[in-house]
Amino acid sequence: MKNMIRLMFAGALSLLAGHATAVTWGQPDGNEHPNVGTLLFVQNGVGFFSCTGTMIAPRVMLTAAHCVSEAGNTNDLTYVRFNNDALAGIGDYPSLQGWFDNEWMATETVIAHPNWTDYGEFPATYDIGVVILSEPYYPSNGFASLPPMDFLENLRGRDRQSFVAVGYGRQGTLPPTQMNDYERYRGTVRLLEVNSYLSGSGEASAKFSNNPGIGGGTCYGDSGGPTFFKDSNMVVAVTSFGWAKNGNCVGNDFNYRTDTDAARSFLDDVLSQYGD
16 A cells, blocks of 8 residues: 555656646646745666645755655755646757756655655555755745644634645546656635544544545645645645555545644754745
8 A cells, every 4th residue: 555655745747758747626826825835856876756736944844755765765956847848848948957957956865754664554654744945936926834733633614614725736537657747736625624544643644635526635746735724824734645445546535634733843943944
């Protein structure tokens, strides 16, 4: 199950074979969330993979641990971009390196939660990490904020009905082998629960909807992307893994919470070092 989850949300992307698409049953994000970007990276000599992340400080992008580390090794290299169309300009350069150098942002380092073990402690996944940019980036809509502690557990009624998932991943209605545009999309999801075994009994993940009737969900390449509370800039979780019966990302999403002791102690340490 760990390998299936890893493949579902790592978002493997071959720039030579095709592109990745977007949040399931969502819509183009436009300029709604310019603080959300995409990562292209190589892990253990294999790539490129794609994920999504959110800026929470001038050089700190919040993402998933599995987007920055695998088998105890951090990414070999990582690039970040905030364009709606992540492939813009790729044909204007004689090499991928030229495209990266001119169109993408370089990174200083990537950091996974110290307890991340490739889902080895499941359901206590610790699937949260950060990318540290080499230069600051200031999104026009500001940096994403973090919620109060235990925020999701204290929500009731309609406050559990409207969350926004944002990402650069592919549409769940397409076969796994079919790929389309590599763009930023948004979709609407609902909070289903936070206290089941798969959620880590209130200490790790939150379960969100992933179906067209509600308005969205996540899929390959959305990993690490934000789940915002309603239309706010508050990121309450990052996309981690899905529980589906097929390869089309239909089922439920489990997103790693940012309102727990494990998440906040990690992020506080990162921000104390890189948050300026």
